[in-house]
Amino acid sequence: MNSEAPPTPPRRPGALPTPVPPQFAEAFAGYERKLTAPGGPLDGDTVRAYLSRVRQFLAWLDQAVEVDDVKGDPLTDPHVRDSAARDYRRHLLTARGRKLSTVNAHLTGIDDFYRHLGLGPAAAKRQEVPKAAPRALTDKARTRWLRAAQRANPRGKALAYIGYYAGVRGGEAVALDLADVRISARKGVLVVRYGKGGRYREVPLHPQLRTALDEWIAERATWPGAADNPALFLNRRGGRLSTRGAYDELRAIADDAGLEVGRDAEFTPHVLRHTAGTNLIRDGQDVVLVAEILGQSLETTRRYSLPTDADKQAAIERLAVDE
Structure with a gap:
């Protein structure tokens, strides 16, 4: 086989799914x-x-x-x-x-x-991928993101902070119910009841996230469906916010922050989770603790200690030159 079939164009954000023959x-x-x-x-x-x-x-x-x-x-x-x-x-x-x-x-x-x-997996070897840390926001990009999130509407701000300060996946965020947010006078916890792999976890709330959730919950009470729908994040029709709806909210914040959005660009919603993991590990937090917070395996969490592309670039640029 020479596999010379015409290439299928990559799917753009918002494009229709590839038709099935x-x-x-x-x-x-x-x-x-x-x-x-x-x-x-x-x-x-x-x-x-x-x-x-x-x-x-x-x-x-x-x-x-x-x-x-x-x-x-x-x-x-x-x-x-x-x-x-x-x-x-x-x-x-x-x-x-x-x-x-x-x-x-x-x-x-x-x-x-x-x-x-019923055929089982194909005999096609995986490519050996160079080990590197998951892509995270640089310090400058992180600052721009947080400032833009601060300017966002209460729902957008809560979504932005829940990814960055709690490392919650997009699908996990929109699956949260109001009862999964437990806030007291001085602390709080976010309950992820069914994360990836069916994992249950409780994530302590960062003070900034606690404040953002308080603000959103207060506004949520005025939205359609607030009294009947248990979802933490509602859409404008009173239904549960979809993953796509959350993506659109986060994309608007990224645009305001001047961050390029896309699979190979500076920002995707999942980058917030990677940024949380990277910051926790590089701040010296124990890998077991970070794995518990993020609801992932130790092997996956250890990747946050690997060098990023930015680390490699910085190392190259520090090589001495003769000028």
């Missing part, structure tokens, strides 16, 4: 039903990511079949599955220019799809 629609629909069934093991963000990656794979697969790069049935034949997955890996790296970590994430989604089909 008709020949794969039934298989995808079954997979989607499985992932979105109530009580599933994956959080909402992971479900959306998997569905998006499988859609993109199937769109590429349809084109590859059409130009005869894929011979056989890639959804039933394990040999065709393996070669198709390897060709798609090469397509992402070359035609699409994706990062190694992104390619590996796509392969993980494809493996989950094939498990659903």
Whole structure:
């Protein structure tokens, strides 16, 4: 196979999902039903990511079949599955220019799809990714972000602070109920009842976050649905705020802060969580403590102690020059 199918353009924020080719629609629909069934093991963000990656794979697969790069049935034949997955890996790296970590994430989604089909994961090796700390805001960007958050409306400010001061994921934030915020005169705690991997955790409230939540809860009482909807974050119609709605709120703050937004840009909502983890570890906090706060494994938390791209750049720039 030479995998010369035309490249699928990257999805822009707000763009419609990649269409599923008709020949794969039934298989995808079954997979989607499985992932979105109530009580599933994956959080909402992971479900959306998997569905998006499988859609993109199937769109590429349809084109590859059409130009005869894929011979056989890639959804039933394990040999065709393996070669198709390897060709798609090469397509992402070359035609699409994706990062190694992104390619590996796509392969993980494809493996989950094939498990659903009963074929099991494809024999496509993961790319060796250079170890580095998760991307976090620089000191200057963090200052601009916090100042912009301070100027935001109460709901936006609370969302901004809950990501930065508590390290809460976007999906976890919009899943919070009002009862999950416990505030007393001097302290408070945020209860994440079902985080990634089904983890339960309680996060102590930073004073700035406690104040922001107090302000939002006071305004929330005047919104439609406040008396009937248990959600902490409401939309303007009185329903629970969606992950997309929270993203739009955070994007507006990032725009006000002058931060570029996007997958490979300076800011994404998840960068707030990475910034919280990075700051805690680099301030000397114990890795076990930080893992408990963020609701993640020790192995994942240890990554925050690795050098960032900015650290590497700064090290290079400190090399002596002869001028």
